[in-house]
Amino acid sequence: MNTTRAEENYLKAIYRLTKTKKQVILPNLIAEKVQVNPASVVDMIKKLVRKELISYSRKEGAKLTDTGQRIALNIVRSHRLWEVFLVEKLEYSWSEIHVIAEQLEHIKHPDLVDKLDSFLDFPSFDPHGDPIPDKMGAYPISKKIFLSTLSIGAECKVISVSDDNTDFLNYLEKLGISIGTKIKILEKNAFDDSLSLQIEKKNIITVSRKFADSLYVI
Amino acid sequence: MNTTRAEENYLKAIYRLTKTKKQVILPNLIAEKVQVNPASVVDMIKKLVRKELISYSRKEGAKLTDTGQRIALNIVRSHRLWEVFLVEKLEYSWSEIHVIAEQLEHIKHPDLVDKLDSFLDFPSFDPHGDPIPDKMGAYPISKKIFLSTLSIGAECKVISVSDDNTDFLNYLEKLGISIGTKIKILEKNAFDDSLSLQIEKKNIITVSRKFADSLYVI
DNA sequence: CCAATTAATTAGACAAGCCTAATTAAATAA
DNA sequence: TTATTTAATTAGGCTTGTCTAATTAATTGG
Ligand SMILES: [Mn+2]
Ligand SMILES: [Mn+2]
Ligand SMILES: [Mn+2]
Ligand SMILES: [Mn+2]
Numbered sequence: 001m002n003t004t005r006a007e008e009n010y011l012k013a014i015y016r017l018t019k020t021k022k023q024v025i026l027p028n029l030i031a032e033k034v035q036v037n038p039a040s041v042v043d044m045i046k047k048l049v050r051k052e053l054i055s056y057s058r059k060e061g062a063k064l065t066d067t068g069q070r071i072a073l074n075i076v077r078s079h080r081l082w083e084v085f086l087v088e089k090l091e092y093s094w095s096e097i098h099v100i101a102e103q104l105e106h107i108k109h110p111d112l113v114d115k116l117d118s119f120l121d122f123p124s125f126d127p128h129g130d131p132i133p134d135k136m137g138a139y140p141i142s143k144k145i146f147l148s149t150l151s152i153g154a155e156c157k158v159i160s161v162s163d164d165n166t167d168f169l170n171y172l173e174k175l176g177i178s179i180g181t182k183i184k185i186l187e188k189n190a191f192d193d194s195l196s197l198q199i200e201k202k203n204i205i206t207v208s209r210k211f212a213d214s215l216y217v218i
Numbered sequence: 219m220n221t222t223r224a225e226e227n228y229l230k231a232i233y234r235l236t237k238t239k240k241q242v243i244l245p246n247l248i249a250e251k252v253q254v255n256p257a258s259v260v261d262m263i264k265k266l267v268r269k270e271l272i273s274y275s276r277k278e279g280a281k282l283t284d285t286g287q288r289i290a291l292n293i294v295r296s297h298r299l300w301e302v303f304l305v306e307k308l309e310y311s312w313s314e315i316h317v318i319a320e321q322l323e324h325i326k327h328p329d330l331v332d333k334l335d336s337f338l339d340f341p342s343f344d345p346h347g348d349p350i351p352d353k354m355g356a357y358p359i360s361k362k363i364f365l366s367t368l369s370i371g372a373e374c375k376v377i378s379v380s381d382d383n384t385d386f387l388n389y390l391e392k393l394g395i396s397i398g399t400k401i402k403i404l405e406k407n408a409f410d411d412s413l414s415l416q417i418e419k420k421n422i423i424t425v426s427r428k429f430a431d432s433l434y435v436i
Numbered sequence: 437c438c439a440a441t442t443a444a445t446t447a448g449a450c451a452a453g454c455c456t457a458a459t460t461a462a463a464t465a466a
Numbered sequence: 467t468t469a470t471t472t473a474a475t476t477a478g479g480c481t482t483g484t485c486t487a488a489t490t491a492a493t494t495g496g
Contacts, residue, residue: 438495439495440495440496445489447488451485453482454480455478455481457477458477459475459476461473462472463471463473464469464470
């Protein structure tokens with residue numbers, strides 16, 4: 001199946017939304033993810049239905065077909081492998097890689113992604129802690145949970161982070177938090193659900209509930 | 219200056235034509251290089267003139283402005299560095315890399331190309347033997363000549379090869395010729411200008427004048 | 437159950453890049 | 467120097483992916 005860059009971005013968006021949100025995938029939701037007008041999404045939905053990459057109805061929303069799923073999975077795999085490359089080989093920082101991978105994920109050539117995978121020695125997780133599906137589309141397992149689910153006194157390690165919000169990534173970088181950082185829960189404030197955390201047994205910070213709901217730890 | 223993929227391909231084409239051909243760069247020539255209809259070239263020429271990336275007149279043909287030249291040079295640099303990456307790190311073969319680099323050369327991010335350059339340890343030539351301009355646009359020097367200019371008995375080493383003709387690259391691969399291969403001129407046939415060559419002191423082959431005019435040696 | 441709001445869809449437009457089929461200009465050869 | 471050929475240009479059209487401004491459904495609060 002021949003897919004354009006735009007089609008691939010929509011397929012990936014639908015795939016990710018299906019994984020994260022537990023709702024029906026409707027135009028508004030996709031529009032927000034792809035950063036595009038809902039009317040444009042309706043156009044693209046028609047095109048993807050025509051190419052049998054998704055099914056769509058007002059009731060069921062957009063759903064990937066097997067082919068669509070396969071393509072989306074390949075893009076995700078490619079994206080995350082390139083992110084590993086950018087951090088480990090080109091020494092990019094955490095927060096810069098997403099936009100570059102957003103372009104690199106669309107480079108097409110037989111074996112390119114597999115060769116990259118092999119060159120990087122088959123990593124299981126990307127620099128944001130997200131799992132990298134293997135050649136067959138199988139995900140490595142990880143038992144990550146939200147920081148917000150831990151109770152006072154618990155210690156944990158940052159394992160994953162939303163890769164598509166630069167503000168969040170920059171904030172983390174400013175706080176000195178990255179994959180592997182050790183965090184201890186000192187206090188939970190009932191008033192606004194904010195948390196006091198100790199970072200790497202050193203500095204103490206206070207973060208919002210929203211923050212704690214965005215950070216995966218183990 | 220913000221440039222699209224198509225614009226960059228045209229700028230690169232004009233740049234390469236200016237370097238190789240000693241003629242005025244007119245639509246037909248560009249059309250052939252970019253593999254596009256001459257009418258489309260006329261459209262794009264207008265656009266590039268509007269953006270002040272080239273100048274154009276029927277008499278003078280297309281000429282890169284300073285900005286246009288800078289962009290073209292960066293694309294060439296990016297293309298050749300990615301080719302090195304594909305061969306040295308991903309173990310692609312000689313003849314496969316051009317089409318992939320044709321896509322990779324357009325990936326944009328501050329420092330990406332320089333980081334790649336550094337990761338590859340600042341190579342001077344790409345896998346086809348073509349020089350890689352440095353960050354400032356300066357080319358490394360090489361004193362390559364055409365195989366066809368040598369006389370009988372001469373020995374030489376393959377140093378460079380046209381990277382954009384897959385047929386030629388495949389033919390070379392079949393003959394066991396690549397960068398670094400040693401060649402001795404055994405005979406030159408006045409009748410059709412064909413040459414007898416000995417490859418790596420072993421097998422003897424006969425090649426056409428066109429062939430000998432396409433191979434750079436030292 | 438109806439009015440108000442929100443979401444999906446349609447209609448119509450536009451930029452980028454390409455094409456084919458005229459048309460015009462230039463070069464060449466008789 | 468005129469006729470022929472070749473090359474450049476224009477005219478008009480198409481696809482992809484986007485937009486804004488209607489319009490039509492759905493949902494929901496009163
Ligand atoms: Mn993308
Ligand atoms: Mn990521
Ligand atoms: Mn290209
Ligand atoms: Mn090359």
